[in-house]
Amino acid sequence: MLKKVQRLTSPESYRKYRSHVYQVLLDAIFHAFVYGMLFFALVDLVTGTVTFEKLRNYTVIMVTASVVRFMVLNKGYTGLQVEGAKIIADLRIRMGDTVRNLHMGYFNQNNIGELTNIMTNDLRDFEQLITHMIPGITKQAILSVYLALVMVYLNPRIGIIQVALLLACIPLGYYAGKRVKAAGRQAKTIRAQMLSRIIEYASGIEVFKSCHMLGDRFPKMRRSVDELKVESIRMELAGVPFIAPMQILIGLSLPVALYLAYLDFSAGGMDAQQLVMILVVSLALTTVSKGFSQLYVETRYYTLSVDKLLAVVDAEPMPFTTTVFQPRHHDIVFEGVNFAYREDQEVLKNISFTAKRNEMTALVGASGSGKSTVMNLIARFWDPREGRITIGGTDIRKVYPDSLMAQISMVFQDVYLIRDTIYENIRMGNPRATEEDVYRAARLAHCHTFIQALPDGYNTVIHEGGSTLSGGEKQRVSIARALLKDAPIILLDEATASLDADNEFEIQQAIRTLTSNKTVVVIAHRLHTIQDAEQIIVFDEGEILEKGSHDELMKQQGTYEHMYRSMVQAKEWVIA
Ligand SMILES: Nc1ncnc2c1ncn2[C@@H]1O[C@H](COP(=O)(O)OP(=O)(O)OP(=O)(O)O)[C@@H](O)[C@H]1O
Structure with a gap:
């Protein structure tokens, strides 16, 4: 586990973190030391060998150990909290950087909820794991082992029986942790789905209102909330069949000690003082072991966050070989590009064209014909499956996404x-x-x-x-x-929404200023706005049907000419 934690932290932070965990462990050792002195003082008291000097020495040692404990604990725990917060802040930035360079395929609807869950809940769980769980469980483990050894020393027979009871708890604890982890994994999946629904709900609130789908009437969200409720309860109960017998076994060690010690005592093999001491140490052992077992099962759940965070940190970024991208010119060239979002649906088929610098290239075609996909590929939101796209002669797959975006303005x-x-x-x-x-x-x-x-x-x-x-x-x-x-390249998606005449005029003016002397690729929904474009490309079901200037395409009397005539007729029809 610590190896995984190490992969999520910088070497410097991990080194500091480890030293703070050691400080907390040192605290556990001094804590055990105080118990030890108390034990020796008790032995002397009950055996009647106590002297004033001995008691004074025990007291001095115990006070010194307590002061050292306080100092170590203060430094260790304060350091853990500060370093923990720093690790989380660094991790957030690192994850932000990773996410920025991922393919858009990562961000399908479910992943948005999953990612939100990881960036909020899993990060919080991870902080809890490194600042509380790991140091806490290690400290409890040390104390449990120490008290068990003391018991074996005090009374080997009882001590060994107690150790056997504790060892019998190991498989139970292991299976309880395993079940809690499995149920926790399922609860996390459902929480991510619920978050996706909430994001969907909040982003589309106007649509849902207009369709009377708010509150109880938004069934998908309601279903997710119900599923999460059921899964949370299942998670809470998942470990019970193993946790309950484990707690019983640990709890047994006290009555067993009492019974066996009393047998010895009544047979005259043990005096009253020894009996009391065995019970005191047994009580401490039971309390500490119970704490350890509970913490262990909880920790197994919290370790889930580590794998979730690693999945984001290790996500394959978009490959690139150059971070400085200053192309000699800004011609965009598509060479035999094929692309699909999903295996079974080819969206672009063998697309080749050049969008020249200082020219406007307009993409036209029916809805779903692949125009926006062309834009997505130029901005490298996705990479083509086959073929290549170059800007100024450089394959954009070699370019660091941020450097590429520095060359592009998108107005959608x-x-x-x-x-x-x-x-x-x-x-x-x-x-x-x-x-x-x-x-x-x-x-x-x-x-x-x-x-x-x-x-x-x-x-x-x-x-x-x-x-x-x-x-x-x-x-x-x-x-x-x-x-x-x-930026030298402008990707423009023209408005389809009907704007009022003033708005439309002003936007056209603004676009004219924006696009002068640039490489402009525009998705045109109204053909009259692109008549001056140097190149018009007609798309149909992911293929290029025609390309040329307005005049050339009109002369061809193909799809574009037909679309244009239909538009003119529709206008005349409206006017008539
Ligand atoms: N993120 C995506 N995941 C899966 N399929 C997608 C995704 N985006 C688009 N598609 C599919 O790819 C095809 C081409 O879509 P695209 O958005 O490129 O068309 P378009 O010509 O721009 O349409 P419109 O004019 O309606 O915006 C469509 O079948 C669409 O359903």
């Missing part, structure tokens, strides 16, 4: 704004930007005026997801963010 219709001020939401595009840069970007993105009209202007705090702004406003804020980033 589904804009996510974080819970912070509008100012900070724009500044996210470039954390080094000055105040003046932020205002200039906001002006160019046509959002300065509406921001100023808000009660707190740029300091207005936006709710998570941007729910306090209109769709058009959110999109303009995201364009301001992208303008501030000033």
